[in-house]
Amino acid sequence: MKKVVNPGIPVGAKDYFVKIDVFEGPLDLLLWLIQNNNMDIYDIEISKITSQYLAFINTHEFDIDSPAEFLAMASLLIRIKSSLMLPKETEEHQLALDEKRALTEKLLEWKKIKASREILLSKFRERKNLFRRDEPAAIELEKKSALSVFELADIFGRIIKKGFHKFEEITGPEIYIEDVIKELLERIRSGEELKFSQLAFQNPTKLYVAVLVLAVLELTNKKLVTIKQARPFTDIYIKPVLSAVSGKNITEQPSGGESFYGNG
Amino acid sequence: METAELKKTIEALLFISGKAISKDRIATVTDSRPVAVEDAINELKLEWNSGRHGVFIEEIGGGWQISTRPECADYIIKLYPWKGVLRLSPSAAEVLSIILYKQPVTKAQINEIRGVDSQASVATLLKNSLIKYSGRKKAPGNPRLIRISENFYHIFGIRDISDIPSWKDLAEDSRSAEEPEIDETAAEETAQEDE
Amino acid sequence: METAELKKTIEALLFISGKAISKDRIATVTDSRPVAVEDAINELKLEWNSGRHGVFIEEIGGGWQISTRPECADYIIKLYPWKGVLRLSPSAAEVLSIILYKQPVTKAQINEIRGVDSQASVATLLKNSLIKYSGRKKAPGNPRLIRISENFYHIFGIRDISDIPSWKDLAEDSRSAEEPEIDETAAEETAQEDE
Numbered sequence: 001m002k003k004v005v006n007p008g009i010p011v012g013a014k015d016y017f018v019k020i021d022v023f024e025g026p027l028d029l030l031l032w033l034i035q036n037n038n039m040d041i042y043d044i045e046i047s048k049i050t051s052q053y054l055a056f057i058n059t060h061e062f063d064i065d066s067p068a069e070f071l072a073m074a075s076l077l078i079r080i081k082s083s084l085m086l087p088k089e090t091e092e093h094q095l096a097l098d099e100k101r102a103l104t105e106k107l108l109e110w111k112k113i114k115a116s117r118e119i120l121l122s123k124f125r126e127r128k129n130l131f132r133r134d135e136p137a138a139i140e141l142e143k144k145s146a147l148s149v150f151e152l153a154d155i156f157g158r159i160i161k162k163g164f165h166k167f168e169e170i171t172g173p174e175i176y177i178e179d180v181i182k183e184l185l186e187r188i189r190s191g192e193e194l195k196f197s198q199l200a201f202q203n204p205t206k207l208y209v210a211v212l213v214l215a216v217l218e219l220t221n222k223k224l225v226t227i228k229q230a231r232p233f234t235d236i237y238i239k240p241v242l243s244a245v246s247g248k249n250i251t252e253q254p255s256g257g258e259s260f261y262g263n264g
Numbered sequence: 265m266e267t268a269e270l271k272k273t274i275e276a277l278l279f280i281s282g283k284a285i286s287k288d289r290i291a292t293v294t295d296s297r298p299v300a301v302e303d304a305i306n307e308l309k310l311e312w313n314s315g316r317h318g319v320f321i322e323e324i325g326g327g328w329q330i331s332t333r334p335e336c337a338d339y340i341i342k343l344y345p346w347k348g349v350l351r352l353s354p355s356a357a358e359v360l361s362i363i364l365y366k367q368p369v370t371k372a373q374i375n376e377i378r379g380v381d382s383q384a385s386v387a388t389l390l391k392n393s394l395i396k397y398s399g400r401k402k403a404p405g406n407p408r409l410i411r412i413s414e415n416f417y418h419i420f421g422i423r424d425i426s427d428i429p430s431w432k433d434l435a436e437d438s439r440s441a442e443e444p445e446i447d448e449t450a451a452e453e454t455a456q457e458d459e
Numbered sequence: 460m461e462t463a464e465l466k467k468t469i470e471a472l473l474f475i476s477g478k479a480i481s482k483d484r485i486a487t488v489t490d491s492r493p494v495a496v497e498d499a500i501n502e503l504k505l506e507w508n509s510g511r512h513g514v515f516i517e518e519i520g521g522g523w524q525i526s527t528r529p530e531c532a533d534y535i536i537k538l539y540p541w542k543g544v545l546r547l548s549p550s551a552a553e554v555l556s557i558i559l560y561k562q563p564v565t566k567a568q569i570n571e572i573r574g575v576d577s578q579a580s581v582a583t584l585l586k587n588s589l590i591k592y593s594g595r596k597k598a599p600g601n602p603r604l605i606r607i608s609e610n611f612y613h614i615f616g617i618r619d620i621s622d623i624p625s626w627k628d629l630a631e632d633s634r635s636a637e638e639p640e641i642d643e644t645a646a647e648e649t650a651q652e653d654e
Contacts, residue, residue, distance in 0.1 A: 024573070026574045068576055106572075108605040110574075116623075121549065139340075139475065149364075156361035156364065157431045195368050272511070273513055276534065318469065319471055
């Protein structure tokens with residue numbers, strides 16, 4: 001932040017060397033001059049202020065950030081000053097009075113903005129060490145569908161009703177024994193011992209459990225696995241018959257055909 | 265840094281981050297030994313992970329993060345509907361319904377039923393693990409067969425296959441009703457789902 | 460929802476959000492009465508805001524949020540260096556003041572009040588989400604209107620509009636000090652303009 005020293009214009013003896021922030025704009029400078037002269041903002045002594053203003057911008061032209069605006073203010077001040085020297089009845093004099101009033105209004109508004117600026121700057125300093133997260137936390141929620149299965153069924157119903165297609169019997173969702181067998185084979189290929197309860201738990205539906213039983217029996221029948229149960233109502237363990245599992249049987253579709261189980 | 269201060273600082277870091285921070289990173293930032301960080305986090309866990317709080321400290325992939333308790337998930341979804349909701353475009357929903365009731369089907373069969381190409385919808389459904397490829401049809405070209413995947417059951421909140429309504433029953437109902445009740449508006453504005 | 464559950468849920472919501480959430484929003488999401496929400500938050504404040512924790516619950520812009528304690532600032536900046544970069548120049552503060560009291564305003568109006576061009580300050584404030592464009596003025600050229608944004612309240616720690624002096628109370632001149640009348644209506648109007 002640039003500092004300028006009081007430009008040596010006639011001010012009260014109280015502040016000969018006043019260090020001030022570089023003026024933000026012409027209003028800033030004007031207000032500072034008015035306050036330094038202990039002038040009533042509602043009754044600005046235009047000629048005094050104008051000469052001090054001009055003196056300042058002449059000596060500080062290189063410190064000024066936006067010279068055009070400072071010059072515009074200078075010409076306004078000069079215009080008001082010269083018009084006020086005309087007789088009171090003249091239109092120019094009345095116009096200058098209006099402009100002077102408007103300038104007072106702007107300065108009063110400017111004072112408020114400056115006061116607010118100071119409040120904001122101090123609040124900012126107080127809080128510069130407080131932080132928050134501006135974005136929602138990155139969390140994983142299990143996604144839920146906005147559509148329900150009933151709506152899906154309805155959509156399907158409407159597709160069918162369009163009548164373009166003759167379907168053979170639609171049976172509803174299906175679980176294929178081939179799929180279950182394939183999955184079991186994939187899992188026991190590594191020599192893993194499977195627990196029936198674990199398998200059933202991954203899709204705990206009556207249909208799946210029923211198909212699972214059939215699949216396990218099928219695999220036993222083909223001598224690909226052995227099943228073992230310590231005593232009634234305890235878990236059933238499914239173990240690979242290693243020689244068979246490592247053979248090429250395993251990659252074949254174990255039982256073909258269209259056998260499936262559905263709820264239709 | 266003494267333990268109480270370290271604990272405070274770790275709390276601040278975990279809260280402001282919202283995602284996992286590794287032990288080493290915490291140690292570097294707080295200028296502490298990793299062992300001290302671990303001790304402090306264990307103490308914090310005792311305080312935060314009692315079940316009394318709506319958040320807890322969780323170890324994720326070698327780091328720690330603050331997570332919300334599962335029982336708060338419904339309210340979080342109400343606050344940020346886009347966080348946990350999968351929305352399907354009308355065409356993806358159509359394709360999904362066909363796969364649900366006609367599985368296993370090939371892409372060509374789906375296209376035939378809908379009368380339009382369904383490649384984009386199939387890709388969306390695959391990406392969201394709602395459907396899967398499984399097996400090939402014994403037909404020229406051996407096209408891949410598409411089925412509903414296990415994840416479908418979770419996403420649609422179905423426990424049992426018997427929870428899936430028979431489309432025929434619904435079709436009977438909607439014949440008597442004036443209009444099938446489908447939330448077109450919800451589906452329309454949402455061509456693709458948010459993260 | 461009973462108090463213990465409500466407290467848990469509010470913790471989870473505040474954590475997830477990061478930004479302030481209003482009492483009404485929390486009440487809607489948790490399906491509770493605003494009074495119950497306020498009570499629960501006051502209890503949470505007693506637990507969280509002891510100074511023993513690295514975070515605390517504070518009221519900002521008419522809502523509540525979790526903020527980190529000032530003594531943790533250095534570590535947070537080490538973890539997220541960009542958190543420490545916000546600087547507020549006097550001219551930016553000035554422009555912000557004009558927007559705060561005159562919103563919605565156009566850039567031209569700001570320039571007119573300051574007597575200098577404010578483009579650079581407006582750009583900085585926009586970049587830091589302290590202000591936002593919102594709508595256009597029905598005037599030649601349809602200039603864009605500028606308002607204070609939500610982040611403003613957080614950065615300056617403003618609970619609600621009564622934390623800021625009303626336009627009338629700012630820098631009272633000796634002349635008007637003789638009639639110290641607080642313009643309640645003006646303050647209310649300003650409050651409504653903010654969102």
